Amino acid sequence: xxxxxxxxxxxxxxxxxxxxxxxxxxxxxxxxxxxxxxxxxxxxxxxxxxxxxxxxxxxxxxxxxxxxxxxxxxxxxxxxxxxxxxxxxxxxxxxxxxxxxxxxxxxxxxxxxxxxxxxxxxxxxxxxxxxxxxxxxxxxxxxxxxxxxxxxxxxxxxxxxxxxxxxxxxxxxxx
Amino acid sequence: xxxxxxxxxxxxxxxxxxxxxxxxxxxxxxxxxxxxxxxxxxxxxxxxxxxxxxxxxxxxxxxxxxxxxxxxxxx
Numbered sequence: 001x002x003x004x005x006x007x008x009x010x011x012x013x014x015x016x017x018x019x020x021x022x023x024x025x026x027x028x029x030x031x032x033x034x035x036x037x038x039x040x041x042x043x044x045x046x047x048x049x050x051x052x053x054x055x056x057x058x059x060x061x062x063x064x065x066x067x068x069x070x071x072x073x074x075x076x077x078x079x080x081x082x083x084x085x086x087x088x089x090x091x092x093x094x095x096x097x098x099x100x101x102x103x104x105x106x107x108x109x110x111x112x113x114x115x116x117x118x119x120x121x122x123x124x125x126x127x128x129x130x131x132x133x134x135x136x137x138x139x140x141x142x143x144x145x146x147x148x149x150x151x152x153x154x155x156x157x158x159x160x161x162x163x164x165x166x167x168x169x170x171x172x173x174x175x
Numbered sequence: 176x177x178x179x180x181x182x183x184x185x186x187x188x189x190x191x192x193x194x195x196x197x198x199x200x201x202x203x204x205x206x207x208x209x210x211x212x213x214x215x216x217x218x219x220x221x222x223x224x225x226x227x228x229x230x231x232x233x234x235x236x237x238x239x240x241x242x243x244x245x246x247x248x249x250x
Binding site for chain 1: 200201202203204205206230231232
């Protein structure tokens with residue numbers, strides 16, 4: 001693992017998480033041919049320096065606009081990267097849509113259930129362990145703005161793995 | 176009664192009945208799927224986008240897309 005792609009829908013806290021993980025040492029670069037920016041930084045996992053990239057927010061992997069095209073291109077261009085999928089816990093359903101798309105694509109995924117405080121205020125309770133059992137990829141609850149869960153997130157980053165979507169379908173009993 | 180999403184009135188609520196098949200995958204990531212409850216939040220003037228609430232989150236949709244979504248509303 002030498003690269004981490006931070007992916008998620010818009011406004012779920014990707015950039016906050018990015019600044020926490022990379023220490024805010026972000027350099028902004030411009031993707032050729034578009035006006036959409038992404039941030040690159042570095043973070044340490046187990047004492048090893050890896051590159052972390054803040055990808056523009058995307059609702060799904062079927063691009064609707066330039067920013068989403070960039071996101072998809074980056075994902076396809078970085079075959080060896082692991083994907084940190086950030087989900088807004090208070091809007092978990094649509095977040096899981098993207099997470100499942102990433103899993104289906106064969107990307108090694110770890111999920112950050114971010115904005116857990118917002119979900120809690122909205123009286124939404126999520127069983128992260130159960131979700132992890134069902135999906136087969138690491139699921140970590142975080143509150144990026146408060147720094148909660150970030151240590152655990154980094155620790156578990158190496159457990160990131162690709163899983164077969166068929167297995168998930170089977171465990172949730174879907175067709 | 177069925178109507179297009181673009182024809183829904185301010186604060187009107189309904190359930191999504193049919194989405195143009197070519198559009199389904201495009202907006203599924205926004206949580207807009209058939210069977211979902213939907214509420215009209217704001218309509219922007221001069222053929223501007225509509226803002227709808229699905230699963231407690233607001234999403235804006237272009238009027239052209241909203242034309243292709245059929246919603247079942249009461250009365």
